[in-house]
Amino acid sequence: MDKYDFIVIGAGSAGLPAAVYAARFRLKTLVIGELIGGTIVNTHIVENWPGEKAITGWDLGEKLQDHVKANDVKIVNDKVVDVSKKSKLGFVVKTSDRKEYEAKTILFATGTTRRKLNVPGEKEFENKGVSYCAVCDAALFKGKIVAVIGGSDSAAKEALLLSEYAKKVYIIYRGEKIRPEPINGERVVQKANIELMLKKNVLEIFGEKFVTGIKFKEGGQLKLDGVFIEIGALPNSELAEKIGVKVDEKKEILIDVESKTNVQGVYAAGDVVNRHFKQAITGASEGVIAAFSAYEFINNNSAMDQH
Amino acid sequence: MGKVTIYTTPTCTYCKLAKAYFKENNVEYKEINVAADQSKAQEMFEKSGQLGVPVLEINGKIIVGFDKPALKEALGL
Numbered sequence: 001m002d003k004y005d006f007i008v009i010g011a012g013s014a015g016l017p018a019a020v021y022a023a024r025f026r027l028k029t030l031v032i033g034e035l036i037g038g039t040i041v042n043t044h045i046v047e048n049w050p051g052e053k054a055i056t057g058w059d060l061g062e063k064l065q066d067h068v069k070a071n072d073v074k075i076v077n078d079k080v081v082d083v084s085k086k087s088k089l090g091f092v093v094k095t096s097d098r099k100e101y102e103a104k105t106i107l108f109a110t111g112t113t114r115r116k117l118n119v120p121g122e123k124e125f126e127n128k129g130v131s132y133c134a135v136c137d138a139a140l141f142k143g144k145i146v147a148v149i150g151g152s153d154s155a156a157k158e159a160l161l162l163s164e165y166a167k168k169v170y171i172i173y174r175g176e177k178i179r180p181e182p183i184n185g186e187r188v189v190q191k192a193n194i195e196l197m198l199k200k201n202v203l204e205i206f207g208e209k210f211v212t213g214i215k216f217k218e219g220g221q222l223k224l225d226g227v228f229i230e231i232g233a234l235p236n237s238e239l240a241e242k243i244g245v246k247v248d249e250k251k252e253i254l255i256d257v258e259s260k261t262n263v264q265g266v267y268a269a270g271d272v273v274n275r276h277f278k279q280a281i282t283g284a285s286e287g288v289i290a291a292f293s294a295y296e297f298i299n300n301n302s303a304m305d306q307h
Numbered sequence: 308m309g310k311v312t313i314y315t316t317p318t319c320t321y322c323k324l325a326k327a328y329f330k331e332n333n334v335e336y337k338e339i340n341v342a343a344d345q346s347k348a349q350e351m352f353e354k355s356g357q358l359g360v361p362v363l364e365i366n367g368k369i370i371v372g373f374d375k376p377a378l379k380e381a382l383g384l
Contacts, residue, residue: 041320042320044318056318057320058318058320058323126359127357127358127359127371127372128356128357128358128359129358131358131359133319133320133321133359135318135319135320136316136318136319136320136321136322136359136360137316137319137358137359137360138316138318139316139317139318139341139342140316140341140342140348140358140359140360142345209356210352210358211358226358
């Protein structure tokens with residue numbers, strides 16, 4: 001079994017920078033991720049990554065990846081299906097390709113899974129008008145009427161992208177006020193073809209071959225060609241929980257200021273942790289701090305080399 | 308290996324991943340950018356019943372999304 005000092009689970013903007021630092025600390029490092037580049041690759045344009053005034057999420061993901069490879073760290077495109085503690089120190093990581101790796105320390109930079117609306121019609125019309133990827137599908141809705149469900153900054157950004165193609169974009173949100181970054185909020189207001197519908201809950205998505213509209217819980221319906229669902233995400237923390245890592249009521253992993261979890265040798269960073277402000281840059285920060293913590297931990301536990 | 312067509316939009320992440328997968332496995336493919344050509348978009352909607360990209364056509368078989376196991380099987384890799 002291949003043995004590593006530091007295995008990073010997740011190849012996004014938290015895990016990849018962590019791997020760069022770990023390599024420079026001369027930790028034998030491996031990155032395992034399902035989506036190389038992470039969630040950011042589904043963002044159209046990123047305007048708040050220092051040093052990049054405007055870059056596509058895809059290009060940023062590629063740059064992060066290239067930076068890791070330039071430090072001779074291997075990135076494996078695979079899904080981790082199990083993490084277990086060894087009898088003494090260290091962990092065993094298993095993947096869906098049936099590979100096993102051994103690690104002295106682990107970083108969970110596992111990100112999140114998109115939350116679903118869980119209303120009738122959502123599943124039936126997925127890819128038939130219901131989409132979770134505006135950056136992928138926006139161009140298919142030229143001249144059409146679409147809605148973005150959600151009130152976050154991501155929802156506002158999706159609406160802005162869609163407004164470049166669609167005739168009309170509704171932002172439908174159950175709250176009283178959407179909460180984008182103020183700069184994106186201003187852009188939404190300036191767009192003549194974006195309309196806010198607040199305090200509205202989607203009851204059902206309906207259509208024939210493709211989506212034709214939605215019904216509201218509050219009554220009434222809206223004619224639509226596309227529904228883009230952007231209502232947040234759920235932390236991918238099950239594997240961490242299995243080895244005793246503590247999570248909060250939202251299932252986000254609890255970390256301290258050194259990115260340590262409650263389990264020795266286990267760290268977490270990025271969208272999966274219990275930080276309120278979740279950004280690519282804050283995830284990167286938590287990740288590189290984790291790499292440093294792992295480096296110190298390994299240095300202080302040189303007896304681990306005997307295993 | 309046969310005939311491979313991929314319907315894409317220029318910004319679509321999973322289209323890029325699918326194309327990278329083809330390159331990695333030396334699979335020749337034809338790319339159709341449906342954002343640039345509405346008639347091709349219509350062709351894709353009709354062929355696949357799908358309103359999302361990527362749509363892949365491998366020897367007449369339609370695959371939606373970047374579904375690696377399905378691609379592997381369809382390509383006989």
